[in-house]
Amino acid sequence: xxxxSLTAVRSxxxxxxxxxxxxxxxxxxxxxxKGVGKRFGDETVLDGIDLDVPAGQFVAVIGKxxxxxxxxxxxxxxxxxxxxxxxxxGAEEQGHSRTRFMFxxxxxxxxxxxxxxxxxxxxxxxxxxxxxRRALDILGEVGLPDRADEWPSVLSGGQxxxxxxxxxxxxxxxxxxxxxxxxxxxxxxxIEMQQLLERIWLAQKFTAVxxxxxxAEAVALADRVVVISExxxxxxxxxxxxxxxxxxxxxxxxxxxxxxxxLFG
Amino acid sequence: MSFLSRLxxxxxxxxxxxxxxxxxxxxxxxxxxxxNVLPAPSAVAEAFWRLTLSGxxxxxxxxxxxxxxxxxxxxxxxxxxxxxxxxxxxxxxxLTDTTLQMIRNIPHLALIPLVILWFGIDExxxxxxxxxxxxxxxxxxxxxxxxxxxxxLVEMGRxxxxxxRALFFRVILPxxxxxxxxxxxxxxxxMWLTLIVAETISASSGLGYMAMQAREFLLIDVVVLxxxxxxxxxxxxxxLARLLERLSxxxxxxxxxx
Ligand SMILES: Nc1ncnc2c1ncn2[C@@H]1O[C@H](COP(=O)(O)OP(=O)(O)OP(=O)(O)O)[C@@H](O)[C@H]1O
Ligand SMILES: [Mg+2]
Numbered sequence: 001x002x003x004x005s006l007t008a009v010r011s012x013x014x015x016x017x018x019x020x021x022x023x024x025x026x027x028x029x030x031x032x033x034k035g036v037g038k039r040f041g042d043e044t045v046l047d048g049i050d051l052d053v054p055a056g057q058f059v060a061v062i063g064k065x066x067x068x069x070x071x072x073x074x075x076x077x078x079x080x081x082x083x084x085x086x087x088x089x090g091a092e093e094q095g096h097s098r099t100r101f102m103f104x105x106x107x108x109x110x111x112x113x114x115x116x117x118x119x120x121x122x123x124x125x126x127x128x129x130x131x132x133r134r135a136l137d138i139l140g141e142v143g144l145p146d147r148a149d150e151w152p153s154v155l156s157g158g159q160x161x162x163x164x165x166x167x168x169x170x171x172x173x174x175x176x177x178x179x180x181x182x183x184x185x186x187x188x189x190x191i192e193m194q195q196l197l198e199r200i201w202l203a204q205k206f207t208a209v210x211x212x213x214x215x216a217e218a219v220a221l222a223d224r225v226v227v228i229s230e231x232x233x234x235x236x237x238x239x240x241x242x243x244x245x246x247x248x249x250x251x252x253x254x255x256x257x258x259x260x261x262x263l264f265g
Numbered sequence: 266m267s268f269l270s271r272l273x274x275x276x277x278x279x280x281x282x283x284x285x286x287x288x289x290x291x292x293x294x295x296x297x298x299x300x301n302v303l304p305a306p307s308a309v310a311e312a313f314w315r316l317t318l319s320g321x322x323x324x325x326x327x328x329x330x331x332x333x334x335x336x337x338x339x340x341x342x343x344x345x346x347x348x349x350x351x352x353x354x355x356x357x358x359x360l361t362d363t364t365l366q367m368i369r370n371i372p373h374l375a376l377i378p379l380v381i382l383w384f385g386i387d388e389x390x391x392x393x394x395x396x397x398x399x400x401x402x403x404x405x406x407x408x409x410x411x412x413x414x415x416x417x418l419v420e421m422g423r424x425x426x427x428x429x430r431a432l433f434f435r436v437i438l439p440x441x442x443x444x445x446x447x448x449x450x451x452x453x454x455x456m457w458l459t460l461i462v463a464e465t466i467s468a469s470s471g472l473g474y475m476a477m478q479a480r481e482f483l484l485i486d487v488v489v490l491x492x493x494x495x496x497x498x499x500x501x502x503x504x505l506a507r508l509l510e511r512l513s514x515x516x517x518x519x520x521x522x523x
Contacts, residue, residue: 077424100424107421111439111516120435123426151516167425 028055028090030175030207031076035085037231038071045071047231048085053224055090055174058201058208060222062215062259067228069211073177076209077101090174100173102181106160108152114163115139115148121167138166142196158189162196169200176201178210182217190214191247194221202243215263219255220245227262235262304486309493312486321475326494329471332388333460333498336395341452344400345445348407352441353433358408365404373397374462386467391460398459399452406448410441443517446510453502461495 030053038046045068053059063069074080075087077099089099100121108117118135119127126134139145142162152160161181168176178197182190198221201208212218218225219239227235237258241251286306292298293305300308316322347365351358373394384390414437422436464473472491479487514520 079420079424103417103421105417107417109418109436109439111442111514112435120422120425120427123431151521153516153518153521 029053029088030055030057031087031089033072033075033085033087036075036082036087037084038068038075038080039083044231046075046082046228049228049231049233051226051233051236053207053209055207056205058221058223059210060218060225061209061211061228062213062218062225062263063228064263065213068231069228070179072228073101073179073209073211076175077177098171098174100168100171100176102164102168102176102178104180104183106152106157106164108160108163108167110152112152113149114144114152114155117152117163118166118170121170125171135166135170138170139163141169141200142166158185158193161185161193165193165197165200169204172204173206175207175209178208180211180213183213190217197221198243215256215259216247216252218259219252220247225255225259227259229263235259301483301485304489308486309489312484312490316475316487316490322490322494325470325472325475326498329460329464329473330498332391332464332471333395333456336392336460337399337452337456339392340396340399341403341449343396344403344448344452345407348404349411352408352411353437362408365401369401369405373401373459377463377466381467386469390467391463391471394463395456395459398455402448402452402455403445404448406444406451407441410444410448411437413444414440443514446506446514450503450506450510453506454499457495457499457502 032053033049033051036046036049036051037044049072061069061072071080075082079101108114109120112120115132115135118139119131122131122134125131136145136148139148142165144159144162144166147155147159152163155163164181168178182193185193194217197208210218210221219241222239225235225237225239226233227237235258237255239252239255241249241255245252289298289303290306293300293303293308298305304312313322347361351362376394376397380390380393384393418436418440419432422432427435460471461473464471465477468474468477472494476488476491479485479491511520
């Protein structure tokens with residue numbers, strides 16, 4: 001992309017009131033990485049990551065395959081520990097218990113009905129009829145109200161991911177970490193799922209961290225896009241575009257260009 | 266599949282056996298098949314009736330079934346417990362698996378002379394052999410089942426806060442169940458086979474003993490009857506296992522249109 005449009009983006013980003021609230025007075029912090037590094041043996045995957053995310057923000061993480069995006073999410077979810085630096089969670093995120101993880105695969109239990117799978121998301125939070133009622137409610141929200149008692153194996157790929165989303169959301173997480181959850185879906189189902197995700201995020205206002213390969217998806221959904229390259233944050237870009245966003249609009253296309261330049265420039 | 270069409274599918278399986286029996290009866294009546302080689306089905310049915318009336322048949326079936334079940338319970342539960350332990354604990358597997366794999370390579374029927382020396386022809390001999398025969402299929406398949414549980418599902422369970430107990434009962438055991446059923450059905454076959462051999466060689470009651478007695482008195486109809494009853498009992502055990510399988514693996518795509 002030519003330099004002219006880059007400048008255009010920059011001025012656009014800097015001009016309006018900052019979307020990212022300074023984390024101080026009213027803005028609570030969801031989590032912060034401070035100089036976080038992660039090594040596997042001799043291989044340094046992440047190196048000095050600083051990332052401060054206020055509660056309720058939608059962050060997209062982009063980077064080439066193998067750059068450490070999943071590793072970053074696993075650290076956030078407490079599945080792994082950093083080898084250096086520290087990760088602090090906001091006051092209300094108490095431990096990792098209110099962090100939920102959505103995987104690239106649905107990872108549904110094939111031997112449990114759809115509603116029982118959603119109830120897995122309430123482990124340690126609710127049980128019995130209360131759990132079932134809450135699971136049914138959220139199944140309604142993801143558009144599968146009448147599939148509650150079926151086996152996962154009869155659902156389509158997109159429907160399975162909806163169930164996985166319902167399972168992640170049913171416990172009202174503070175932080176939702178999504179590791180390319182839509183990567184395996186066809187283009188149309190994907191857009192549908194993006195809209196669903198945005199709608200639920202707007203309603204529940206959790207902090208979302210979405211890892212994706214799809215730059216268009218990132219700018220369509222996120223408040224902020226973080227590009228990781230060679231273990232560091234190479235770009236940290238706000239997306240100050242009002243919602244609902246129109247896919248393919250000039251604004252989004254410009255931001256997309258900036259990100260692609262950084263990835264391949 | 267509807268109930269009716271299922272019945273039809275089952276009925277097809279019975280056509281061949283019925284034809285064979287009819288042909289056999291005809292051959293015997295026509296004198297093509299001498300009665301001292303293979304008695305006619307009607308003769309076998311007569312033997313069945315005779316032994317049922319005298320109570321001998323029921324008693325022997327009871328004795329054999331009790332032996333089979335006792336051996337199965339002992340060997341099966343030890344195999345299941347060890348399979349679970351070795352599937353879940355690296356330490357336990359390291360300690361015992363190599364030894365068990367070595368023992369597994371001895372055909373258990375090769376131990377018969379030794380077992381007779383140890384236990385004579387007492388009940389323990391049969392119990393020991395059946396338990397040993399049943400042990401390995403259950404052990405191997407339980408271990409295999411647990412090792413083949415999808416690690417991604419286990420990770421999912423952990424992320425969603427399941428404790429070890431919940432993880433075992435909701436993720437690991439159901440995931441291992443299809444393999445465990447394979448082991449169960451296989452071990453039921455071994456159970457009858459072992460019992461037949463053991464009872465034929467050394468026993469003073471049971472179906473195998475009945476058959477050996479009949480051979481001494483040249484009662485070939487009783488010999489054939491015993492063989493048929495073994496076949497029926499084996500089939501019955503297998504059907505029960507399949508029913509259990511169907512009931513507990515309803516989620517499995519392989520069982521959804523059966
Ligand atoms: N448990 C582990 N042990 C050793 N190396 C690991 C481990 N997990 C990740 N890695 C290495 O860390 C690097 C980053 O992996 P990661 O899965 O985070 O990449 P990614 O950005 O998510 O890639 P993709 O987009 O393909 O999913 C890779 O080189 C990978 O081999
Ligand atoms: Mg990844």
